[in-house]
Amino acid sequence: MSRKRVTQVFRKVWRWEASGRFSVRSCYRRLAGDIQVEGWVGWTEMWNCRLPPKIKSFFWQLCSDCLPTTKNLRSRMVNCQEVCGLCGKDDESVLHLFVRCPVAIEGWKAIGWDVNGAAGGNFLHCLELIFQAKKKPELEKVVWGCWGLWEERNRRVWQNKTLNASQVMFSASCFVDGWLFAQQKDQAKVTALGAQVWRLPKPGWCKMNVDAVRDHTGSWFGWAVRNSSGDFVGGGIKSGRGSCF
Structure with a gap:
């Protein structure tokens, strides 16, 4: 051989x-x-959502665990208190901030979603289950809802200002609706439907806009008040089940 x-x-x-x-x-x-997260099953659904690019970019950072939460900052040797910017109690991980935090739980309830059964041990796995179970309009709610919670967290940390949970979600929803309206290219179609561009009220006055929605899970009524500068003054949501936020 x-x-x-x-x-x-x-x-x-x-x-x-x-x-x-x-x-x-x-x-x-x-x-x-x-x-x-390159192989995450929810990417295709998320990128196809009709949402502002800044919200999609935020959500990519969230799923990549790149958000500057206090837990992530401390892992990068940044000296800061590891406490949630929303509730001020527990450690600020992405799982706590967007799922387990009392403010987040109340915010999700305000738009008809109970997260108690979704609070697993891994945030990305939790999102996978959500994206597999929900339809596109509900997925968009999840994405802009997370963005709204992050905006509120930054508002409390850096501006010392606070909105209640339902106002957080309503403000985020209004931002997305405004962006969608701005994307309308067929102005003739918009005019035919009777839509009007929102205008500032007279100096010294406030304007309240209202809207309502209903589906098989229930009904909701919301309102937003803005002053003559266009600043958000207040608002709220009332569900058809009798809960008032």
Whole structure:
């Protein structure tokens, strides 16, 4: 039997890049413990949602665990208190901030979603279950609802201002509705439907806009009040089940 000489080739490979080459970005993500979400099942549904780019960008940061929550900041050696910016009690992880926080729970209830059964141990897994179970309009609610909670968190931390849970969701909903209205290209169609561009009230006056929606899960009535500068003064939501927020 003849022998053949086998040459063993040794090659160094960086396993956290598809090319096998080392990169500072992938090294930083590995050391920081960032979640890799390239293969997440919800990306297609999320990117197809009719939402402002800034909200989609925020949601990508959220799912990538790149948001500057106090827990993430401390993992990057930033000296800060690891406390939730919404409730001021528990540690501020993404799972707590958007699912387990009392403010978040009340906010989701205000738009007809009970998150008690969704509070698992992994935020990304929780989102996967939601995206598999819900239809597109409900998925859009989840995305802009998370954005609204993050905006409120920053408002409380940096501006020392507070909205109640239902106002948080209503304000986020109004922002999305305003963006969708601005995207209307067929102005003739909008005019034919009788839609009008919102105008500022007279100086010293306030204007209240109202809207209502109903589906198989219930009905909701909402209102928003703005002053003559266009600033949000107040608002609220009332559900058809009798709960008033």
